[in-house]
Amino acid sequence: MSAVGKSANIFWQECPVGKLDRQKLLKQKGCVVWITGLSGSGKSTLACTLGRELHSRGKLAYVLDGDNLRHGLNKDLGFSAEDRAENIRRVGEVAKLFADAGLICIASLISPYRKDRDSCRSILPDLSFIEVFMNMPLDLCEARDPKGLYKLARAGKIKGFTGIDDPYEPPLNCEIEIQEEENGVCPSPCAMAGQVVGYLEEKGFLQV
Amino acid sequence: MSAVGKSANIFWQECPVGKLDRQKLLKQKGCVVWITGLSGSGKSTLACTLGRELHSRGKLAYVLDGDNLRHGLNKDLGFSAEDRAENIRRVGEVAKLFADAGLICIASLISPYRKDRDSCRSILPDLSFIEVFMNMPLDLCEARDPKGLYKLARAGKIKGFTGIDDPYEPPLNCEIEIQEEENGVCPSPCAMAGQVVGYLEEKGFLQV
Numbered sequence: 001m002s003a004v005g006k007s008a009n010i011f012w013q014e015c016p017v018g019k020l021d022r023q024k025l026l027k028q029k030g031c032v033v034w035i036t037g038l039s040g041s042g043k044s045t046l047a048c049t050l051g052r053e054l055h056s057r058g059k060l061a062y063v064l065d066g067d068n069l070r071h072g073l074n075k076d077l078g079f080s081a082e083d084r085a086e087n088i089r090r091v092g093e094v095a096k097l098f099a100d101a102g103l104i105c106i107a108s109l110i111s112p113y114r115k116d117r118d119s120c121r122s123i124l125p126d127l128s129f130i131e132v133f134m135n136m137p138l139d140l141c142e143a144r145d146p147k148g149l150y151k152l153a154r155a156g157k158i159k160g161f162t163g164i165d166d167p168y169e170p171p172l173n174c175e176i177e178i179q180e181e182e183n184g185v186c187p188s189p190c191a192m193a194g195q196v197v198g199y200l201e202e203k204g205f206l207q208v
Numbered sequence: 209m210s211a212v213g214k215s216a217n218i219f220w221q222e223c224p225v226g227k228l229d230r231q232k233l234l235k236q237k238g239c240v241v242w243i244t245g246l247s248g249s250g251k252s253t254l255a256c257t258l259g260r261e262l263h264s265r266g267k268l269a270y271v272l273d274g275d276n277l278r279h280g281l282n283k284d285l286g287f288s289a290e291d292r293a294e295n296i297r298r299v300g301e302v303a304k305l306f307a308d309a310g311l312i313c314i315a316s317l318i319s320p321y322r323k324d325r326d327s328c329r330s331i332l333p334d335l336s337f338i339e340v341f342m343n344m345p346l347d348l349c350e351a352r353d354p355k356g357l358y359k360l361a362r363a364g365k366i367k368g369f370t371g372i373d374d375p376y377e378p379p380l381n382c383e384i385e386i387q388e389e390e391n392g393v394c395p396s397p398c399a400m401a402g403q404v405v406g407y408l409e410e411k412g413f414l415q416v
Contacts, residue, residue: 009355009357009360009366010275010278010279011275011355012275012276012279013252013255013256013271013273013275013276013316015255015256015259015260015271015273016256016259016260017256017259017260017263017269021263022263022268022270025263025266025268026268044221047221047223048221048223048224048225051223051224051225052223052224052225055225055229055230055233058233060230060233060234060268060309060310061225062230062305062308062309063221063223064305065221065223067218067219067220067221068220068221070218071218071220072301072304072305072331073298073301073302073305076294086284090281090298093280093281094281094302094305096280097270097272097280097281097302097306098305098306098309100270101268101270101306101309101311102268103309108221123280147217147219149217152217158217
């Protein structure tokens with residue numbers, strides 16, 4: 001036990017069972033799959049399909065959905081620039097805990113700004129933050145508009161909507177990019193999940 | 209998918225793999241073991257020993273330590289009454305996520321006020337919030353003073369310290385109470401952990 005951080009009165013408690021022990025129990029490596037992209041780009045679909053695919057392989061995954069967390073942990077936050085950053089910061093911290101617990105944590109958030117995503121990456125151990133960029137054209141996302149939000153944003157009823165009157169900053173060095181096939185067809189949910197599972201397998205996350 | 213809550217623009221995403229599926233995979237039931245008590249009452253010791261004991265039985269547990277979280281998720285919070293309440297609220301929300309993920313989540317926080325603990329209980333499914341009260345006399349905790357905090361509080365260098373110049377409200381209906389034996393001897397870490405494991409076993413949390 002030692003005193004660290006800003007206050008000399010907050011200690012750090014180390015427990016005898018650590019991440020490696022939990023990973024051995026689960027036969028997998030804890031990590032964060034961070035899915036970023038425009039509203040309507042398929043983040044939630046990928047998150048759920050990936051969660052199901054991993055579960056079918058006997059792996060423990062858990063989805064942190066940005067919208068869902070706004071009903072609980074982040075219900076005190078709005079959509080100001082500051083609150084959005086805090087929203088992402090908290091999800092990043094919780095994702096880190098899940099990865100430390102040994103789970104494959106699937107975070108699904110628009111997370112439009114590079115610096116917020118990079119902050120989340122920076123608090124995780126090397127290589128265990130896997131950024132997945134849903135690289136879908138705006139017009140496709142807007143045509144889908146599964147929640148009717150683009151319509152509201154175009155009508156001026158939602159301000160600061162990513163892609164309409166607020167920027168989306170694409171990742172510069174993401175681990176995985178999901179995009180339309182050459183013929184302009186979107187990959188199926190299973191194909192998208194397969195791409196991520198392939199990466200996790202290749203990098204050794206699905207075994208210890 | 210449906211719109212809920214305060215804002216019509218925040219949706220709820222339901223995934224095909226749910227808590228029951230994860231519990232089946234883990235062969236256990238997700239829950240929160242919430243350890244409350246004075247500084248020096250043995251919360252962290254119990255949390256770690258319980259974590260080890262569960263791990264040795266092949267169960268997946270994860271410790272949320274109040275102090276540790278103040279270095280990450282809750283690093284923006286201080287010790288005002290408002291910040292303390294928010295600290296506990298967030299830990300409760302994260303514990304809920306871990307329980308939903310199927311883990312036995314062990315939360316270890318002084319959490320001195322009944323209403324804050326009861327709020328955490330209220331967001332969890334029935335029976336899955338297990339409050340453990342470390343019922344140790346103040347003079348014993350103060351004699352132990354593992355972090356030297358009582359000394360600082362008595363010297364007036366820490367204000368609002370639970371047990372000294374801020375109240376601790378004992379639980380009225382906790383599931384488990386850890387106390388001195390009749391001869392005034394403290395139970396050993398293993399005995400304390402055994403008491404909790406016995407409860408979890410009896411209530412069926414260690415199987416599905």
